[in-house]
Amino acid sequence: MTTTTEPAAETGRDFIRDIIQADLASGKYQEIVTRFPPEPNGYLHIGHAKSIALNFGIAQEFPGHCNLRFDDTNPAKEEQEYIDSIQADVSWLGYQWAGEPLYASDYFDQLYDWAEGLIRSGLAYVDDQSQDEIRLNRGTLTEPGKNSPFRDRPAAENLDLFRRMKAGEFPNGARVLRARIDMAAGNINLRDPVLYRILHAHHPRTGTKWSIYPSYDYAHGQSDAIEGITHSICTLEFEDHRPLYDWFIEKLPVPARPRQYEFARLNLTYTVLSKRVLTQLVRDGHVAGWDDPRMPTIAGLKRRGVPPAAIREFVRRIGVAKANSVVDVGMLEFCIREELNRTALRRMAVLKPLKVVIENYPEGQIEEIEAINHPDNPAAGTRRIAFGRELYIEQEDFMEHPPKKFFRLSPGNEVRLRYAYFIKCTGVVKNAAGEVSELRCTYDPETRGGNAPDGRKVKATMHWLPAARSRTAEIRIYNQLFAKPNPDAGNFAADLNPQSLEIFRDARVEPAIAEANSTDPMQFERQGYFVRDKDSTPHHLVLNRTIGLRDTFAKQVGKA
Numbered sequence: 001m002t003t004t005t006e007p008a009a010e011t012g013r014d015f016i017r018d019i020i021q022a023d024l025a026s027g028k029y030q031e032i033v034t035r036f037p038p039e040p041n042g043y044l045h046i047g048h049a050k051s052i053a054l055n056f057g058i059a060q061e062f063p064g065h066c067n068l069r070f071d072d073t074n075p076a077k078e079e080q081e082y083i084d085s086i087q088a089d090v091s092w093l094g095y096q097w098a099g100e101p102l103y104a105s106d107y108f109d110q111l112y113d114w115a116e117g118l119i120r121s122g123l124a125y126v127d128d129q130s131q132d133e134i135r136l137n138r139g140t141l142t143e144p145g146k147n148s149p150f151r152d153r154p155a156a157e158n159l160d161l162f163r164r165m166k167a168g169e170f171p172n173g174a175r176v177l178r179a180r181i182d183m184a185a186g187n188i189n190l191r192d193p194v195l196y197r198i199l200h201a202h203h204p205r206t207g208t209k210w211s212i213y214p215s216y217d218y219a220h221g222q223s224d225a226i227e228g229i230t231h232s233i234c235t236l237e238f239e240d241h242r243p244l245y246d247w248f249i250e251k252l253p254v255p256a257r258p259r260q261y262e263f264a265r266l267n268l269t270y271t272v273l274s275k276r277v278l279t280q281l282v283r284d285g286h287v288a289g290w291d292d293p294r295m296p297t298i299a300g301l302k303r304r305g306v307p308p309a310a311i312r313e314f315v316r317r318i319g320v321a322k323a324n325s326v327v328d329v330g331m332l333e334f335c336i337r338e339e340l341n342r343t344a345l346r347r348m349a350v351l352k353p354l355k356v357v358i359e360n361y362p363e364g365q366i367e368e369i370e371a372i373n374h375p376d377n378p379a380a381g382t383r384r385i386a387f388g389r390e391l392y393i394e395q396e397d398f399m400e401h402p403p404k405k406f407f408r409l410s411p412g413n414e415v416r417l418r419y420a421y422f423i424k425c426t427g428v429v430k431n432a433a434g435e436v437s438e439l440r441c442t443y444d445p446e447t448r449g450g451n452a453p454d455g456r457k458v459k460a461t462m463h464w465l466p467a468a469r470s471r472t473a474e475i476r477i478y479n480q481l482f483a484k485p486n487p488d489a490g491n492f493a494a495d496l497n498p499q500s501l502e503i504f505r506d507a508r509v510e511p512a513i514a515e516a517n518s519t520d521p522m523q524f525e526r527q528g529y530f531v532r533d534k535d536s537t538p539h540h541l542v543l544n545r546t547i548g549l550r551d552t553f554a555k556q557v558g559k560a
């Protein structure tokens with residue numbers, strides 16, 4: 001697999017849209033019907049966003065519609081929580097399905113009737129072999145499979161057994177219904193695949209009505225046919241299943257003949273997009289839940305402060321191809337920064353405060369300093385920040401014994417406080433442990449607004465906050481959840497990044513941030529983009545860093 005670091009050369013066009021355009025032009029279809037078919041066994045992730053944008057996007061661009069259909073054929077793993085979250089996430093991404101959400105379980109009766117039809121035609125049989133026997137007898141890529149001893153059961157006996165399976169007479173795993181195709185087929189999917197298995201499980205929608213459930217392979221294509229899906233778009237791993245889906249469509253009296261098209265799934269560096277692994281990350285407590293801001297889930301990205309427009313733009317840029325590849329996560333970050341740079345209002349926050357006392361500033365005096373909300377958008381206006389004798393700066397912005405290239409604050413050195421004044425460090429106060437606990441500075445009253453009338457320059461401009469008129473906040477900084485560009489999905493715990501979350505509990509922010517009850521994104525100058533987290537209470541503000549400011553990826557690829 002190759003790693004993609006550059007946006008697709010041509011965006012907005014792809015082979016699937018070309019096919020659709022041709023099908024409309026030839027008059028094969030007047031309307032295009034697509035669907036997004038998640039299994040409700042987990043939360044949606046950024047990979048699903050690619051499929052969502054493709055299916056719903058096509059329905060927006062061409063005449064037609066897109067269904068949201070839950071492929072809810074395995075009650076052992078499916079939950080209402082997932083059904084709810086999937087709907088919320090699709091809507092949040094900005095897409096609308098046609099009518100009500102649909103469910104494969106709505107078609108259970110029809111699927112069952114069709115299965116009886118296959119039995120009557122001698123195209124399906126009840127197999128009493130155990131799961132292990134079925135697997136052993138399936139053969140390998142180089143060896144054909146072995147026929148089941150039950151393969152030639154008379155139709156009447158099959159029908160009777162199948163009905164009793166449905167009636168709940170047999171325990172889980174006792175029997176299955178299989179298609180009677182070809183145990184020697186080169187494509188293993190055609191070696192008498194399982195159509196129904198016995199499962200005494202409560203289904204979120206059909207309750208205890210069914211003791212047997214259709215396999216995904218049996219349900220999927222027929223559900224598409226029932227819904228009149230014209231272009232059944234799925235990921236490449238289903239390419240080998242297409243001959244089986246076509247077999248069902250040919251043998252069954254279905255109302256339509258959907259055609260399946262496969263595209264490459266999204267893979268991202270530093271990211272695992274397997275629902276099995278994501279489920280385990282949550283269950284084993286490696287993260288705080290499905291919406292942990294380090295998760296690649298839509299809910300996690302949302303909580304982290306990623307705008308839906310950034311995800312849509314990312315998906316547009318990566319395009320749709322037929323060859324598997326790995327996309328550099330930097331491309332996603334680039335799209336997030338680009339969107340937030342445009343929308344986020346500028347604020348100041350100090351992650352690790354160091355107190356500064358301006359010795360020549362009058363005690364008790366406060367003045368209001370005007371600060372710009374967005375440098376590219378004058379309509380965003382200004383705000384006022386209180387400047388006084390006691391301030392906070394970032395600990396990192398001071399060094400008592402600076403190396404040569406350190407231009408920020410150090411004893412004797414002059415710097416600019418953003419929007420305010422030039423200050424110079426005149427003294428250092430240390431605690432019992434010998435650490436710098438406070439700085440003594442002087443300011444130049446002539447430099448109000450941040451410029452010296454005599455034209456003298458400083459090499460650094462630093463953010464700051466007033467000590468009295470700022471608020472405490474907890475700031476959470478997220479880094480990659482995995483330490484390796486290609487984490488091992490088989491042994492993912494070993495590849496987790498131990499530094500994926502850093503918490504700054506004594507950060508300071510502008511008071512307006514604490515008061516506003518907003519989920520709008522903010523840029524903290526020099527720090528990155530931030531958003532209020534849902535853990536906030538009226539007395540405890542929690543902010544997530546969505547992403548830092550540094551734009552290494554943009555440097556690589558230019559501002560294309």
Ligand code: ATP
Nearest residue numbers: 037038039047048050051234235265266267273275
């Ligand atoms: P699993 O089937 O193992 O539970 P899944 O990720 O395939 O996991 P589904 O709920 O079946 O989950 O996925 C719904 C749709 O999203 C499918 O059509 C699938 O092809 C598509 N999809 C899933 N993962 C990706 C991905 N990484 N990139 C693009 N599309 C994806």
Ligand code: MG
Nearest residue numbers: 037038039216
């Ligand atoms: Mg799937």
